[in-house]
Amino acid sequence: MANIQSLDPSASPLDYYGWELRRQREAHGLNQGQLGEIIFCTGSLVGQIETTKKIPTREFSERVDAALGTDGVFSRLIGLVLRSQLPTWFQPYAEMEAKAAYISTYQAQLVYGLLQTEEYARAVLATGMPDDLDSLVAARLERQRILEREQPPLAWAILDEAVLHRPIGGSEVMRRQLARLLEFTAHRWMHVQVLPNSAGEYASLDGSFTAMRFEDDPDIIYTEDLISGHMTANPETVRDAARRYARLQAAALSVEDSAALIARVMEERYEDRPPTDERTVAQIQLQR
Incomplete structure (x- = not known):
């Protein structure tokens, strides 16, 4: 068991959170x-969070603030804690995403992260067989909070139609995901x-990318490969x-037409149909 006394509050946002939680509780x-x-x-959960064995949630944090009168500390x-749970190579992108004034993204394989439901995100992230799936899911959902700001970034997402047909997590998960879109x-x-x-062949057949524009910093282009992500401000x-995005x-x-297509795919491909077993099929055939 980790000893709370040995926690260095400067080691990471999670260590600081655990250290501060115990300090405030004891006070x-x-x-x-x-x-x-x-x-x-x-x-037990309080103890696990104090010793960094568990990652706190936003709901837990809000309840602690209310209980201890800590003025939103x-x-x-929690935002810093959850961001620190993202893969190290992805954290710089998440920091820039949170600062962007304008985001434009093209996604060829998956729904854009800021638009994913919790169930869809969980199914996607589980494919990497992470040690702590819950933390990664919470971190992804935390990223989405930038859309809830009073002045969120202007964002534009283009999804390849294949994204709508790829049954990530199964029909029920996809139905809710398309409803979210x-x-x-x-x-x-x-x-x-x-x-x-x-559309047939088109610009950027070779992969997804995201462009970010800022108030005071140079524009950035972000791409990913199998192992990590890459950002560049090369003019x-x-x-x-x-140019590619304009063509896309x-x-x-x-x-409006995109919404109509999404709704059609949701109804035709992921409609909630009652299961039909072999005996039911046989009965239907006999009645013909």
């Missing part, structure tokens, strides 16, 4: 079980377009990506 004269009762969890810390049809800041199969690469937008369906 209020509470043991772990008593705090757990107040915030509707077990004392833990609600502010439809929620953005009339969204002020996030726009979703679909590049239809009928020539930025210009090439802008020209070939993609409008936002």
Whole structure:
């Protein structure tokens, strides 16, 4: 068992969170079980978070702030904690994404991370067989909070039609995921377009990419390979990506037509149909 006394609060956001949680709890004269009762969890969970054995959630953090009167300290810390759980190579991108004023992305294989439901994200992230899947899912959902800001980035996502047909997590998960995409049809800041199969060959057949624009910093282009992600502010690469994206937008369906296609795929491919067993099929055949 890790000893809380040995935690170095400067070692990581998670260590600081655990160290500060214990400090605040003890300052209020509470043991772990008593705090757990107040915030509707077990004392064991409180202890595991204090010793960095468990990753706190945003809900846990908000309850601690309310219980201990800490003026939002833990609600502010949780963002840093969850971001620190992202793969090391991905953290620089997440930091830039959170600062971007404008995001434009083309996704050839999967729904864009900021648009994923929890179940879809879990199915995608599970393919990497991570040690702590829950933490990765929580970190991905935390990224999505930038869309809830009073002034979120203007974002544009183009999805290849193949993304709609790839049954990540099964039919129920996909039905909810496509319904989530439809929620953005009339969204002020996030726009979703679909590049239809009928487009044939098109710009960026060789892969997905994301462009980010900032108020004061140079534009950045982000791509991923099998192992890691790559960011560049090279002006020539930025210009090439802008040209590619313009061609993708020209070939993609409008936002309204994209929504119609998403709804059609959701109904035709992922409709909630009652299961039909072999005996039912046989009965139907006999009645003909």
